[in-house]
Amino acid sequence: MRAAALKWVLWDVKDTLLKVRFSVGEQYCREAERMGLSLNPVAVNSAFRQAYKSYSSRYPNYGIGQGLNGHSWWTAVVKDTFSLCGVQDSALLQTLSNSLYHNFCNAQNWEVFNDSKKVLEGCSSLGLKLGVVSNFDNRLETILKSCDLLSHFSFLITSEQAGVAKPSLLIFEQALQKCGVSAAQVAHVGDHYINDYLSSRTLGIHGFLLDRDNKYDRSEVVPKGHRLNSLEELPSRLQQPMD
Structure with missing residues (x-):
């Protein structure tokens, strides 16, 4: 199949x-x-x-x-x-x-990582749409705009707005409704093993764990290609078959 x-x-x-x-x-x-x-x-x-x-x-x-x-x-x-x-x-x-x-x-008061804008642009160039699912308050839209990142996203969901926070699956379900596609057609990228990687995968979303500082045991992330040391690794991974 x-x-x-x-x-x-x-x-x-x-x-x-x-x-x-x-x-x-x-x-x-x-x-x-x-x-x-x-x-x-x-x-x-x-x-x-x-x-x-x-x-x-x-x-x-x-x-x-x-x-x-x-x-x-x-x-x-x-x-x-x-x-x-x-x-x-x-x-x-x-x-x-x-x-x-x-x-x-x-x-x-915020520092955008060096690889962020390039990778967001790279994902968009692959024809992918982008959204945000964040345990943040409602200042997030203003912050992203001030950091010149807001235009990359089709929607934002904050935990304050949603009324629930990651790792609750409810916030990811709200995101899937906005995407209008099945979980199998969605990836999620985050730096927290439980809140981002495990919770998204529980719904069938393709979770990617960003581990810039090598905090996590490599064996904790399966498939191994879903563990990223840098966001720059992401676009090529997204073009490979999703496990």
């Missing part, structure tokens, strides 16, 4: 196509310095990890199921981060959190 021809490639974004340019501690400290505060980036990083972990556990996926949204969730995380670092002025905390929420929409 002949395999179905590939029609779509779905993409994760953060740490697949782009990454945060500086550490959270550095970026938060820069904003705090504008407000006259002098904080230690290492301490702020540690406080951020603590606040982020707490809110992710208590209010998963930006607290969508508990009446929150991306803006209110991130505002609370930022406030808690600075509170843990000794900042107690409520007006100052509000200003810092609002400024940082909007700052992270800007291209200067």
Whole structure:
């Protein structure tokens, strides 16, 4: 039986196509310095990890199921981060959190990987349509536009918009509906073994794992051609028969 021809490639974004340019501690400290505060980036990083972990556990996926949204969730995380670092002025905390929420929409806070644009263009030149499936809040469209990536995609699905986050299969099912084809005609590329590779494959999508830093055991990815050290490997792999 002949395999179905590939029609779509779905993409994760953060740490697949782009990454945060500086550490959270550095970026938060820069904003705090504008407000006259002098904080230690290492301490702020540690406080951020603590606040982020707490809110992710208590209010998963930006607290969508508990009446929150991306803006209110991130505002609370930022406030808690600075509170843990000794900042107690409520007006100052509000200003810092609002400024940082909007700052992270800007291209200067994100670094597009060197291979991203070339490979997106390469996939399109193969006649493939592209979409995004990302555990991100609703700033993603603005971020992709500011990084000159948005025009490559026919649609975006964020976990905030979808109401569910990877590795839930529901977010991939929403993507398949937008694609309008069977899972066998769709590939997905991402850097997370469970959220991207395993969950997409569970639905019959051709999952590709991007492993830039060799974090994963090669035997964990089957077929072996679906493990990528660089996005530049992808277009040729997509032209081979899909296992």
